[in-house]
Each structure stands twice: as C-alpha cells, then as structure tokens.
Amino acid sequence: MIEDLKRRAIRQNDICGSDALKLSEWGAKHPFRVMAAAAEIREHFKGKLITLCEIVNAKSGRCSEDCKFCAQSSHYKTASPTYPLLSAEKIIERASIAKGHGAHMFGVVTSGKRISGKNDWKKICEAITGIHDLGIKPCASLGLIDKKQAKQLKEAGLFRYHHNLETSPSFFKNICTTHPYEEDIKTILTAKDAGLSVCCGGLIGLGETMAHRIELAMTLKDLDVDSIPINILNPIAGTPLARTPPLPPLEILLTIAVFRFILPAKDINLCGGKEKNLRQLLPLAIVSGCNSLMSGNYLTTSGRNPPMNLEMIADLGLTARWQD
DSSP states (O other), X not given: OHHHHHHXXXXXXXXXXXXXXXXXXXXXXXXXXXXXXXXXXXXXXXXXXXXXXEEEEEEBSOBXXXXXXXXXXXXXXXXXXXXXXXXXXXXXXXXXXXXXXXXXXXXXXXXXXXOOSHHHHHHHHHXXXXXXXXXXXXXXXXXXXXXXXXXXXXXXXXXXXEOOOBSOTTXXXXXXXXXXXXXXXXXXXXXXXXXXXXXXOEEEOSSOOHHHHHHHHHHHHHHTOSEXXXXXXXXXXXXXXXXXXXXXXXXXXXXXXXXXXXXXXXXXXXXXXHXXXXXXXXXXXXXXXOOEEEOBOOSSSOOBOHHHHHHHHHHTTOEEOOOO
8 A cells, every 4th residue: 555655646646635544544553664655755756855944033922813832822821032023134134144054945934913014014025135135045924915915025035935724624723713714725825826935834733633634734735835844732831732742753753754645746844843742753754754844943942953953964865955
C-alpha cells in the first residue's frame, strides 16, 4: 500500500481522504516505513534543498479573537507582551539580521483580526518594500485582507501572504468562536487572486484526531496553497488549552509524512513547537517530509538558534538554499 501511494504521490495522482486515513492507521504501527517513503516524495520534488524563514512579532497582544491556544488573545490572561506596531525601520532591521542567519524569507506578523488605520498600513507597506530591497523574500501575516490591500501588498513587493486555517472545518468550532471558517478561506482566495504566493496551514495537538488533520490537509489541497506550515501546540498558561497533553513525537512525525503524501509537491514548513514537542527527534521531521523550517524565535515563545538549524541540515546531507 505504501509503495502504491508513494508512486501515486510522485505522479501527483490525487490521494483521497480514505487512502490517507488508511496510511495513517498502518503508519501508527510502522511509522518509519511511512516516513522513509515520505522522504522519497520530498526529495523527488524538492531535491536536497531546505528553505529557512524567520518572523518578527511586529504587533503583539490585544487580539479580539478567542482562539483557545493563543497567548495574544484579549480573552485570556497570559504573560504575553503587548505593544503597538513596530516602526518600518525596526522591522527592516530585524529582517536584515534574519538574512545574516541564512533565512530566505522573512515574515511580518501582527496580532488582531485585521490591520486598522492608515498609518499602520503605510508602515507595513514601507517595511515590505525595505525587506524586498534587502534581497530576502518578504512575507506577511496581517489577519483578514481585502482585494485592495492584497494588491497594495503585491505592489509593495510582498512575495507570500500567510493566513492559517488552524484546524479542519469540522473541528474549528472547538477552537475559535469569534469568526467563521469561511472568512479565513476568503482571505486565502483574495491573496491568491492578487498573484501572491500563499502560506496556509495549521496547528496540531489541539485535541483533534488524525482524521481532522487529514481533513485540513485535503482542504489545503483543494485551495492549492503553496506552503503549508505545521505548528505543534506549545500550551501557554492562561489559555484554555494550557493543560493539553503533548502529542507523542512519532505521531507528529507520522502527521508530517501523511501531509507529504497528500501535498507531494508543496512546501511543508515545520514551525512553532517543534523543539519542545519533537525534542531529540527533531531532525526526523525533515526525513518525514518537511522541506522548510522556521528558524529563530516565534511570536511569544523562544525557538532554536539559527546556526543549530544550519548544522542539522548539513548533517543530514542537505543544503539550506532557496529553491526557485
């Protein structure tokens, strides 16, 4: 079954949800065989190249949404920092540092449902242009955007727009109640219509099942997004999910492998929570199908020093380089 699904993935013949579920069930007993096949699919489409991205928490806290995992939600009392939008100069400075670390992309991330205010929007566009001029690909995660804003971001030099769905359509109501899933879908389609590359994925370990994760992967396949970030819950004190038990590392790796089977030619980017949840098995995430890593710190939690990621990639016989 694995060999058949691997060949279908390499030929980019659609793997249906029931196929993926059978793969995950078989892989729960034989995870390394599934991971090895996923590594072959990754190398077929991505070669031996691994891309790196870094982000800046450009505007923190006071978000009106009630996402149960988020330290920046105004609905919960956490130790997350709160501050207004950084200056364009400060954002560009952080991007320059990221480029020095070897990052190929740099994301400007803001809290809140959307950007409000002409001054903040102007600063963001200035920052995007400045990042572009550094020779690093600018990305942004600014919440909901409309057609005019998407066009302005494209004109400013934005390469990729990021907007996570977080989880599957059927599980979303358990995670967020302050906006409908359809709003997120609309923003993704708006960014695509503007000619932007789109980064869209989610968070695992929220209490969802493997079937929910496969449902999310199939949704992303239907949307034809370019990059899929996989985050793993890092429970934050003060949030409703603070006491959520961690996923076993092998289940995380199997999830990554199943995503690679479903989305064979896409970028799969391992992001937040990887260090805490995968621990000593972190390099196996690349073996399991990831071809991209978020480096450095995250929004409200610490990450891994960029030189360690470069060392890990080299030790795996791979190269940290942008794939055109």
